Amino acid sequence: MRRALGLLVIVVLFSPYVLSFFHGQGLSFDLSSSDINVFAFTLLQAFLSSLASLVFGFFAALGLIYSANRYPVFYKWILRPSCLLPNVVPVIMVILASLKVIDPFPFGFVGILLLHTLMNLGIVALSIQKIISNKLSGLSEVSALFGASRAQFLFRGGLQTIFGDLAMVGLFVFAICYSSFAIPLVVGGSQFTTIEVLIFEQIRLEGDWAKASFLALLQAISIFVLCYFIPQKIEASKESFRRNQYLSSRIGIPIALIPTLIIIIGLFGSFSMGIKQFLRLDLLRAELPGQILNSLVVAIGTGLISFLLFNLIAFVFYRGTLKKIILSYAAPSTVICGFAFLIFGPQGELSSLIRMILGISLISVPALIRLQFANTIYSLERQREVAVLLGASEAEVFKQVIFPQSFFSACFLSGIASFWAWGDFALSSIVADRPHTVALVIQALMTSYRLELAVLLLWLLLICGILTFALFSGIGYVYHKKLIS
Amino acid sequence: MVMEKQQTSTFAILFALLPISLGLLIYWTSESGSENSNADLTIISYGSFVSSWGPGPAVGKIFEKEYGVKLQWINAGDAGLIIERLRFQNANQSVDVVLGLDQLTIDGAREVLEWRNFSYPEILWHKRLPKDALQRDFVPFDWGPLAFVYKKGQLEPPKSLEELLSKKYQGTISLQDPRTSTPGLQFLYWILSEKGIDAGFSFLGNLSESIHSVSTSWSTSYGLFKRGQAKLTFSYLTSPIYHMIEEESGDYKAAIFADGHPYQVEYVGIPEKCKNCDLAEAFVNFLLRPEIQKIIMAKNYMLPVVDQIEQGTEFANIPKVRLIPFSAQSLTRDRRSLLERWKKLGL
Incomplete structure (x- = not known):
């Protein structure tokens, strides 16, 4: 049964590639020297962006731990959602807000790194916080007893212990920046072309799906190869938020808050104009409740499908090759994925929503596995081995050991996927046949001069996103407590 | 014991989700055609045309009432992706009308699909329409010259x-970004x-000092x-009219170049391959009616293709600019190499 489910996971994950190659009439293996330069630049900017996100994310994580211990209410209701916000807001909003607040803005390569770091720092911080709490709490207490300094603790053992986990988080950011589209173009200029732009050029300007599919495949293979050789550390973990001098720092709190503050300050204002525009659009007022409901359906649906996929993956994860494939897999380019799903099913509102749910889930899950879920199920490997040695079947092991302990992580990450679903318009605009969701309405408003109303609706979208994220996380927390008690 | 029961039921729910999801997926993908299969005419267009405040729904409503038919609008999102959307429509999803291609994209559309020739009705075309x-x-159903737009008082x-x-x-x-x-x-x-x-590329190279940013889309550059x-910002000559009507602001102006403007x-x-071709042709003719042209003009903030429509509106006051006729065909042929050169400029 596990083998069949493993095959199912592979089929599901690779379906967008298969569909797009099938539909693009094969592949065109035609790479020019300028294409190779694009690959080199994309690699470089993604590497440096992920490095910067990791460094600042690490300090922000220390701030999160400090705040979780000292100011739990502030941590739970302000700091933690704030960390997620820059990663879920539509990219164009991050660009507009950052260019307004950071004046003069350092256009060029530095600008690209800066925006990528601002976007990913918070989510990286949340993930590193969990890694630190899981894996370094005990070690840090022992180090403190022996009188080691913070630098000694970190550089003579602490960072080494979590190196594999940090590499996975780095890969999460790397994969996002590797497929970055708008940021390099807007703040970098035309010479800073990424592979995603190249894919888009092939589709939009040349109509060359064979070449676009080949570029997407190369994009995926390069991430696959990179991930394949990242070392994985398997450590038994115990979640802990104990106070510790090495693992918390108040300086990290402003670092964690800066990206969100930039977005809030940058997008604040012009509310009166937004309201005025809203009042002039009678039809939008009438349609908006339905569009909010559709967005809710997409968000909850994405959360549920992601949850299902996380658990399927947790069940089949402990097979050597399959584990490597799952960890190394990167979702295809949004444009490729969107068009691949277009050929499925009939037209209409329900079909559009189903396509959105499937597409966003398939794009989100591989990234979220790298961000945290792999770490969670890795940490259960020893327990699983003991249970198998004691004669438990795979199904029993999953039911009694893995499922209860990975439940919270699966719910938390499904919450993030549902948050992303609220703000997605990249994939949705390709697979939807009308502006069915709030994100699509925001996109359409922006293309018809109504930026202020778009910003106003963005706030609504963020509030709804936080609520669905809280719903998934809350369910995860409550059931996790019950399941392991 | 209670805990064991709870764990089992959560586990059972989880694994019940799997066959249910698979079953629904198989059922859904086996459904052919459209959910709105009772639609008589399927029209594909870009997002702002199809959205509730765009011209699409308003025009469609009148057409449905007059002809006693049902329309289905498909949103292709970005106008530039309409052609790709057509390429990827599955065999059962035929499109009767494609709305929103421009003079730079119709050649690409001709390569992807065959199009019906059109017999134009007697129309008094807009005098300034090339x-x-x-x-x-x-x-053509609307048009507009392009121009640099600025805010009064911010610069000369x-x-x-x-x-x-x-x-x-x-x-x-x-x-x-082109x-x-x-x-x-x-x-x-x-x-x-x-x-x-x-000389054009050399001009663009010199222009780099004046450029603030090159955006992926019109909406981002206009947002900035x-x-x-x-x-x-590079936009439409008609853009200031939006601000005048919707925001009651006369601060936005278009810079007029004596040498002329593109359009x-x-x-x-x-x-x-249309399914309901006669009705599609009726719809195209319908779009050229004066009252429909007025709706498109007012909601899309573009000029009508039929003459005299803008009289008595803000659109009548837009500056009369010289239009630059240029042959896009030779440039379109060399598009790839031109865009390579654009990339090298590093704007």
């Missing part, structure tokens, strides 16, 4: 392309057809302009 706008297989408007090179415009212009945006491609072709290819980060013509076409 004659080459009329095509045998694509019918430029009067020519050369003036944009002046130091006073340093870091002020927000443009669109690889990802149709107005961006219009801008590139404008410069190259005005100045010649080599509206939020005050850029002082000039965009938006087209509607009927694919040969």
Whole structure:
């Protein structure tokens, strides 16, 4: 049964590639020297962006731990959602807000790194916080007893212990920046072309799906190869938020808050104009409740499908090759994925929503596995081995050991996927046949001069996103407590 | 014991989700055609045309009432992706009318699909609509000259392309990337057809000092302009009318160049594979009616293709600019190499 489910996971994950190659009439293996330069630049900017996100994310994580211990209410209701916000807001909003607040803005390569770091720092911080709490709490207490300094603790053992986990988080950011589209173009200029732009050029300007599919495949293979050789550390973990001098720092709190503050300050204002525009659009007022409901359906649906996929993956994860494939897999380019799903099913509102749910889930899950879920199920490997040695079947092991302990992580990450679903318009605009969701309405408003109303609706979208994220996380927390008690 | 039960039920729910999801997926993918299979006419267009405040629903409602039929609108999102959307529609999803291609994209559309020739009704075309706008297989439904837009009091408007090179415009212009945006491609072709290819690229190189940013889309570049980060943006001559009508602001102006302006013509076409071709043709004719042209003009903020429609409205007051006729065909042929050269400029 596990083998069949493993095959199912592979089929599901690779379906967008298969569909797009099938539909693009094969592949065109035609790479020019300028294409190779694009690959080199994309690699470089993604590497440096992920490095910067990791460094600042690490300090922000220390701030999160400090705040979780000292100011739990502030941590739970302000700091933690704030960390997620820059990663879920539509990219164009991050660009507009950052260019307004950071004046003069350092256009060029530095600008690209800066925006990528601002976007990913918070989510990286949340993930590193969990890694630190899981894996370094005990070690840090022992180090403190022996009188080691913070630098000694970190550089003579602490960072080494979590190196594999940090590499996975780095890969999460790397994969996002590797497929970055708008940021390099807007703040970098035309010479800073990424592979995603190249894919888009092939589709939009040349109509060359064979070449676009080949570029997407190369994009995926390069991430696959990179991930394949990242070392994985398997450590038994115990979640802990104990106070510790090495693992918390108040300086990290402003670092964690800066990206969100930039977005809030940058997008604040012009509310009166937004309201005025809203009042002039009678039809939008009438349609908006339905569009909010559709967005809710997409968000909850994405959360549920992601949850299902996380658990399927947790069940089949402990097979050597399959584990490597799952960890190394990167979702295809949004444009490729969107068009691949277009050929499925009939037209209409329900079909559009189903396509959105499937597409966003398939794009989100591989990234979220790298961000945290792999770490969670890795940490259960020893327990699983003991249970198998004691004669438990795979199904029993999953039911009694893995499922209860990975439940919270699966719910938390499904919450993030549902948050992303609220703000997605990249994939949705390709697979939807009308502006069915709030994100699509925001996109359409922006293309018809109504930026202020778009910003106003963005706030609504963020509030709804936080609520669905809280719903998934809350369910995860409550059931996790019950399941392991 | 209670805990054990709870764990088992959560586990059971989880694994019940799997066959249910698979079953639903298989059922859904086996459904052919459209959920709205009772629609008589399927029309594909870009997002802002199809959205509730765009012209699509208003025009569609009148057509449905008059002809007693049901329309289905498909949103292709970005206008530039309409062709790809058509390519990827599955066999059961036929499209009767394609609305929103422009003069730079219709050649690409002709490569992907065959289009029905159109017999134009007797129409008094807009006097200023360039004659080459009329095509045998694509019918223009709106149009508009392109121009640099600025906010009164923020800078002195430029009067020519050369003036944009002046130091006073340093870091002020927000443009669109021609690889990802149709107005961006219009801008590139404008410069190259005005100045010649080599001189055009040399001009663009010199322009880099004046450029604030090059965005992926018109909406991003206009957003940067509206939020005050850029002082000039490449948009439509009709853009200030939006601000006048919707925001009651007369502060937005278009910079008028004596040498002339490029223009965009938006087209509607009927694919040969249409399902309800007669009704599709009736719809295209319907779009050219004066009262419908008025709706498109008012909601899309573009000029009508039929004469006299804008009389008595703000649109009648837009400056009469010289239109630059340029042959996009030769440039379109060399598009790939031109865009490579654009990339190397590093704007």
